[in-house]
Amino acid sequence: MQSNREIVLESTPQGVPAPGNFTLRTAPMPEPRTGEVLCRTRFLSLDPYMRIQIAGRHLSGTVTPGDVMKGETVSEVVHSNVAAFSPGRLVRCMGGWQAYSVHRTEDLYGVADNIDPPSYALSVLGMTGLTAYAGMIWQARVRGGECVVIPAVTGGVGSIAAQLCAARGARVIGIAGSGEKCGYAVESLGAADCIDRRSEDVEARLGELCPEGIDVYFDLVGGPTLDAACRHLAHYGRVVLCGLMAEYNHTDRSPGPDPGLLIGRRAIVSGLVVYDYESRRDEFIRKCLPLLAQGKLKQREDITVGLENAPAAFHRLMSGQNFGKAIVRV
Numbered sequence: 001m002q003s004n005r006e007i008v009l010e011s012t013p014q015g016v017p018a019p020g021n022f023t024l025r026t027a028p029m030p031e032p033r034t035g036e037v038l039c040r041t042r043f044l045s046l047d048p049y050m051r052i053q054i055a056g057r058h059l060s061g062t063v064t065p066g067d068v069m070k071g072e073t074v075s076e077v078v079h080s081n082v083a084a085f086s087p088g089r090l091v092r093c094m095g096g097w098q099a100y101s102v103h104r105t106e107d108l109y110g111v112a113d114n115i116d117p118p119s120y121a122l123s124v125l126g127m128t129g130l131t132a133y134a135g136m137i138w139q140a141r142v143r144g145g146e147c148v149v150i151p152a153v154t155g156g157v158g159s160i161a162a163q164l165c166a167a168r169g170a171r172v173i174g175i176a177g178s179g180e181k182c183g184y185a186v187e188s189l190g191a192a193d194c195i196d197r198r199s200e201d202v203e204a205r206l207g208e209l210c211p212e213g214i215d216v217y218f219d220l221v222g223g224p225t226l227d228a229a230c231r232h233l234a235h236y237g238r239v240v241l242c243g244l245m246a247e248y249n250h251t252d253r254s255p256g257p258d259p260g261l262l263i264g265r266r267a268i269v270s271g272l273v274v275y276d277y278e279s280r281r282d283e284f285i286r287k288c289l290p291l292l293a294q295g296k297l298k299q300r301e302d303i304t305v306g307l308e309n310a311p312a313a314f315h316r317l318m319s320g321q322n323f324g325k326a327i328v329r330v
């Protein structure tokens with residue numbers, strides 16, 4: 001009988017998760033019961049929230065040593081007696097870091113044929129794309145001519161946010177972790193300029209590049225970058241708080257920006273949780289498919305091949321080495 005392969009959290013990481021914090025183990029093939037579907041993982045999405053699950057602080061649940069790592073996948077149905085999910089059908093599900101998984105049909109979402117390549121169901125037309133769309137279009141309501149600052153600008157969320165804002169005629173200033181990433185943000189994502197956070201003074205550069213102030217700051221990182229952006233907010237500037245990349249690997253939290261700054265600028269600050277927009281996923285896909293077809297929206301995926309390499313890819317993601325949406329082809 002065939003067996004399953006799964007990646008288990010071996011030990012709780014201190015700081016950036018290392019490959020040694022995970023183990024690849026062989027397990028019996030999961031067996032579907034009546035009404036359940038056996039799926040083979042094709043693509044696994046790697047996301048920063050997994051680091052928060054390990055730390056026991058994420059609203060979707062925790063992962064403790066001995067548990068198989070959780071994660072969203074594009075999987076192929078291999079065994080089913082449910083007509084709607086016949087073998088060969090591609091589905092999106094919470095397959096986890098493993099080769100095979102079993103699901104009830106209500107937890108499976110068909111991947112439409114026009115989502116091509118199918119990994120886009122995890123990236124530009126998936127959770128990270130929806131986060132970008134919800135943050136910039138529905139929540140911040142970015143308008144033409146506005147100055148929008150986006151850190152982690154070449155990553156899964158940031159790269160889509162930048163292109164959506166540029167397509168609306170906003171002036172996008174990216175922040176990224178290398179000169180190569182900054183070049184890509186300007187040449188391929190429509191950014192007017194990009195600050196290299198590792199070699200430049202981010203706050204000073206924001207002052208130079210946004211002389212009239214920042215109209216919208218999409219906060220994907222927290223920490224000193226959030227503080228710097230708040231110092232350069234325009235009056236009535238909007239801040240969408242979405243992620244804390246600078247803090248996930250730490251146990252202590254930064255105190256955050258001075259509230260006096262936010263009061264003085266009459267700032268409008270909102271938090272974003274992508275789960276709140278699940279009911280609008282189809283609408284978001286309908287809006288983005290034509291942009292993809294017209295080449296106005298591009299997705300660079302950082303693809304790692306092989307389930308056994310997922311821990312190393314996760315290490316790269318959590319240390320800022322990914323270049324594009326992090327995905328494992330299983």
Ligand SMILES: NC(=O)c1ccc[n+]([C@@H]2O[C@H](COP(=O)([O-])OP(=O)(O)OC[C@H]3O[C@@H](n4cnc5c(N)ncnc54)[C@H](OP(=O)(O)O)[C@@H]3O)[C@@H](O)[C@H]2O)c1
Binds near residue numbers: 046049131177246321
């Ligand atoms: N609220 C929600 O519902 C929701 C949903 C999805 C994602 N998110 C959040 O959105 C953010 C981006 O997620 P993603 O999946 O698109 O990841 P990503 O941007 O593809 O990858 C993370 C990037 O963060 C940057 N980074 C890493 N360490 C940093 C540090 N110390 N300071 C500043 N930047 C750092 C790196 O880019 P550079 O090296 O180029 O700076 C890295 O490539 C994460 O914070 C995530 O938790 C939130």
